[in-house]
Ligand code: SAH
């Protein structure tokens with residue numbers, strides 16, 4: 001599978017975010033595979049655009065569009081006082097997290113702005129307003145059952161047959177992290193509509209091979 005462009009990879013490594021390089025390369029492979037369907041590639045959980053860059057690189061190559069959804073106010077564990085908080089991404093005027101400006105800089109520096117549509121909103125609400133089929137659904141949003149479950153229920157039905165569902169932070173062992181992403185991964189497999197195609201760290205790739213999500 002084609003590698004990301006060297007300047008995309010350099011921008012990825014310089015970007016704030018939560019994805020190691022091996023998982024990023026697996027995400028890029030999945031996005032490249034899915035882009036062959038000629039449909040948009042969707043991400044839930046933009047944050048500062050680290051993973052978005054790799055999806056956008058694959059989208060540019062195949063002349064499709066990457067779509068990334070986030071309310072940009074951060075997940076539970078990113079709020080002030082929590083483990084993954086970064087004070088650099090707080091809007092001093094409103095006193096809340098705002099990762100949108102950093103995301104836009106990330107995308108601009110990588111020269112990928114023309115290949116991405118950023119949607120600012122809550123994932124289930126955006127999913128309800130969404131109309132068309134998708135080639136890729138990458139779930140990397142909130143880690144509670146409510147949020148991960150809402151991402152799966154909202155977006156998986158929009159995935160075209162042959163398209164790829166990629167889930168980040170899948171930890172079968174509770175000692176490694178929260179298990180909401182693992183539970184939606186199990187749900188996807190139990191639905192009978194997906195076949196697993198790859199495992200890289202906590203990143204799981206499943207192909208939609210049937211109906212009945
Ligand atoms: N993909 C990013 C990391 C995403 S972190 C990277 O590679 O670095 C998770 C993001 O999900 C946060 O930015 C948070 O604001 C967003 N998020 C959490 N719950 C959400 C929801 N219900 N709707 C939209 N965005 C959500």
Ligand code: MG
Pocket residue numbers: 018140168169
């Ligand atoms: Mg993640």
